[in-house]
Amino acid sequence: MKGPILTIVVPCYNEEEVFPETSKQLSAVLSNLIDDFLISSESKILFVDDGSRDRTWVLIEKEMAKNPLVKGLKLARNAGHQNALLAGLEAAAAQSDCVVSIDADLQDDIRVIRTFVEKYRDGFDVVYGVRDKRETDTFFKRTTALGFYRFMNKIGINLIPNHADFRLMSKRALDELFKYKETNLFLRGLIPLIGFPSTKVFYDRKERVAGESKYPLKKMFAFAFDGITSFSITPIRFVTFLGFLAVIISALAGGYAIVQELTGHTESGWTSIIISIWFVGGLELLATGIxxxxxxxxxxxxxxxxxYTIEVDAFSNHNEGKQKLKVLMNKVGK
Structure with a gap:
């Protein structure tokens, strides 16, 4: 049986330090899968340059010139990790039977890509790469990540715990994903909504090979908050609850003040007034912000x-060029 055409999509943003090693290791994995007839010889690695400010795209171009397995897609500006990933998925879906997405830092165990393909051949449309342990994370990151997944589950958002963007998706699953047209992308929340047969593959996450993380603390919190507000109105309901709570506390305080007045035990002071003003003011600012x-x-x-905006498409153009050459040769033959 002919193996499926697999494309490995790798979003890149300022990854010149890690790119050579990433390309080398992923090419070796892809070559082994082709040699073992698990995937088609037409399979590729698609690097998506997300408006990098370093030499990432230059390195991608050089690699394309010498490595037939490597193709590139250059975005005109930095569109963000999720948009860059989506750009790669949309480009790959048109010419692939299945697509694996993975970050460029090689922290995800690329050896389990073989298992991904085996699960796909067993009939699964989505195969999630799930971290078995979080020992490489700091205590703060490990604790906040666990709290995030628990909170998302509590408010009704179905996420795969300890799963980021390392996964395989079939063409059928990708076609369904592309029907979701929202601008505020949170792919980890969207993909479980598809509902096709899925499974998990567990692996141990490694240290970053080179370079720095593109998700510092500030970005991680922004990403988490974006995911929450993209899928749930619970924060607004919580603000409503706080509003009711503030009204009840104010009513009780007012009742207490009236009782004190009637019994002649009133005491002048500004502390309670200032605290109440700050409390209500803080609630109003919080509500307005959310x-x-x-x-x-x-x-x-x-x-x-x-x-996103594509500046250079060295993936689709490659196949279009082959088609044009084929048509031209047919015309010459006639």
Missing amino acids: IGEYIGKIYREVKRRPR
Whole structure:
């Protein structure tokens, strides 16, 4: 049986330090799978340059010139990791039977890509790469990550715990994913909504080979908050609850003040007044901020702006060129 055409999609942002090793290791994995007839010889690695400011795209071009397994896609600007990943998935889906997405830092165990393909051949449309342990993380990151997954589960968002963006998806699953048109992308939350047969493959995450993490603390919190507000209105309901709570506390305080007045035990002072003002003011600012976040998302959605812009497509153009050459040769033959 002919193996499926597999494309490995790798979003890259300022990855010149790690790119040579990433390309080398992924090429070896792909070659082994081809040699073992698990995948088609037409399978490729697609590096997506997300508007890098270093020499990442230059290195991708050089690698394409000498390595037939490597192709590239260059975005005109930095569109963000999720958009860059989506750009690669959309480009790959048109010419592949299945697609594996993986970050460029080689922290995910590329050896389990073989298992991904085996699971796909067993009939699974989505294969999630799940971290078996988080021992390489700091205590703070490990604790906050665990708290994030628990919180998302509590508010009704179905995430795969300890899974990032290392996964395999069939063409059928990708076609369904592309029907979700929202601008505020949170792929970890969208993909479980598809509902096709899925499974998990566990692996141990490694240290980054080179370079620095593209997800510092600030970005991690922003990403988590974006995921929460993209899939749930629970934060707004929580603000409503706080509003009711503030009203009840104010009513009780007012009742207490009236009782004190009637019994002649009133005492003048500004501390309680200032505290109450700060408390209510803080609630109002919190409510305004959270509601504003949702309004901002609505604002971005209704504009329907492109999620990314492709500057150089060295993946699709390659296949189009072969088709044009084939047509030209047929004409010459006639």
